[in-house]
Amino acid sequence: MNRRTLIANSLFLFLLLTPLSRGGEKTPKAAKPVEVTWHGQSFFTVTSSQGTRVVFDPHFIPEYGRVLGLKTDIILISHEHYDHNRPDVVENEKQAKTILGWTGTGSNKTWNIVDEQVKDVHIRSVASYHDDVQGMKYGKNTIFIVDVDGWHIVHLGDLGHMLSEETLKKIGPVDVLMVPVGGIYTLNGGEARTLIEKMKPKEYIFPMHRGTKVYDAVLPADEFL
Secondary structure (H helix, E strand, C coil), X not given: CCCEECCCCCCCEEEEECCECCCCCECCCCCCCEEXXXXXXXXXXXXXXXXXXXXXXXXXXXXXXXCCCCCCCEEEECCCCCCCCCHHHCCCCCCCEEEECEECCHHHCEECCCEEEEXXXXXXXXXXXXXXXCCCCCCEEEEEEEEECCEEEEECCCCCCCCCXXXXXXXXXXXXXXXXXXXXXXXXXXXXXXXXXXXXXXXXXXXXXXXCCCCCCCCCCCCCC
């Protein structure tokens, strides 16, 4: 199938995904499609056909406005930077299961490697870095892989380097890829394109962590596109 790049310069993007079987075929008579919403930067919500909601890298960047009334079951945070680590924007934060991409503090901080089932959603994590000098500049970063209704959704967080073949094998097949393209702190557009050729997402690509009309702290998606 052709890979589709979805990009929006408005405040959010909303997409419905028809649930898939493990073999990649559409599941007949599915109760509801999977919902994917982008809230700016690297902040997404994914809602399964059964209503289980996953939030990735929530932020409160003033230019994008606060998402009001957001409730979720799972909060995934790739790293500690302020534009990814604001679980308090979730109305039911205390009731949600929050999974951090790291464990420990200071020199003892390392990756939190996750492989668990939460309701009808399976979550895995893979270690990576926020820069191309093994974290010495911006620290560690966690890649989250979420399996929901047959879709393998990969959120790269603030990835700042090319991935090794070993890491690509750990990630596995990709249906939907959420990839940073804004440079400065992460992969730039050209690097993201190179990585996509290696990862070969089957369905959708969401360029994230990029400059928009309302937020220009990083580069726009022009080079990537």
